[in-house]
Amino acid sequence: MATLRQLEYLVTIVDEGSFTRAAEQLRITQPGLSHQFQALEREVGGPLLERLPRAVRLTPAGRAMLPHARAALADAERATTAARRAAGVATGELHLATLYSISFGVLPTALGIWRGRYPGVRVRLFEHRRADDLTAAMAAGQADIALGPPPTDWDGPTRYIGTEEFLVVTHTNDPIATSAQASRVRLSDLADREWVHFTPDSGLADILDQACAGAGFHPKTAVRTEQAPAAANYASAGLGPTLVPANTIPPHFAGALLRPDPPVHRQLTAYTRTGPDPIAAAFLEILTDQALLMPAHVRRRLHLPDRATQPRR
Structure with missing residues (x-):
């Protein structure tokens, strides 16, 4: 053997x-x-x-x-860490895998709280472009916890975290943004626009294409980028509209924010290969409590009730 x-x-x-x-x-x-x-x-x-x-x-x-071989080595490392934790030694590393867009929008607050509670447990973050890459890496034993859309054909434990809402971002002088219904926009009204799109290897490209297809058109492209914050900045500068998770919009953002009609959502889950050990379970609790899926400053911009987190299901 x-x-x-x-x-x-x-x-x-x-x-x-x-x-x-x-x-x-x-x-x-x-x-x-x-x-x-x-x-x-x-x-x-x-x-x-x-x-x-x-x-x-x-x-x-x-x-x-x-x-x-990779999975066996990862499992052996986690077994050693779990034994040390069971013995009362809260040290080592928590391995966390996610998508780039989720890493930017959801994780900072949760990781900040984690650092304060468990300063002896380092976090090693693995970021992926697409949900299927994330699932494959998790199946190979890359991390203790994966945070992403609900995985398909997954046998391990899965926990619902919340639902992200996507927003259309454009220039503040865009006629769509200054119309009487400035808080919402039908994607079909943007069918003739050139969009700030995402690189084909980004999962956000699939979300934008699917949303536009549901509105009856294929988006024309003005420029492509890999990251949601860059797309929002390009759209704010007037290169064209884009579609990004609401939690990636920073405070005091200069562009216009519109809610697409019908809404565009992405469910988020945390999943593991086996039952999480006590430290991983503690991080899941923090993540569920603190996931800022619609930040308060964005809700105020959209004249929505000022609640920072989604209710649990």
Whole structure:
């Protein structure tokens, strides 16, 4: 049976791209690394890597084994951390995976509270562009908790956090923003506009495309960016309207904010591979209590009741 150490060798060789750099990273001799890796290949019954002149390449067997090796190492690290926590040692790292747009809008307040309560537990944050990338990374054991849209075909525990509302952002002098119904806008009224869109590898691009498709058109593009805050700034400068989560709008934002009609929402969940340990469970409680899905300053701009958080379901 493969040992954790041998699995660590496989992962490190792949990540470093060579046996020489992997041996340096692992602080063992290259012949020792090669010997142990050959033992692993004998155990699985075939080669896991193809040795090239300046690199290594995974064989089909190696590609099949690598995600399980990563997951096994992550599980072993979490098992050690859980044992230390059970012994009363609140130290180590909490691994958290999420999407870029969620990281900017939802996490800062929750992480600030977490830091105050658990200063000895560091947070390691993994950010992804798309929800399917996040789910795949979580399945491979990357993090203790994933925060994102509800995952499909997920067998582990899932907790509802809240529902984000998306807003149309545009220049304050845009006729749409100065009309009599300035607090709302029908997306179909923006069908002929050029939009501040998102790069194709951003999950926000899918949300904008789907919302516009529901309104009967495909958005034309003025410029593309990867991040919601940049899109809002470009839209505020007059490059065209955009669609971003309300919680990414900073205080004293100069652009116009409009609620799309019909509304555009994104549900957020926190999910784990197994039942969360006490520290991960504590973070979930903070996250549920403090997720600022519609900040108070945005609600005031939109003349909505001044409540910062969504009610729990």
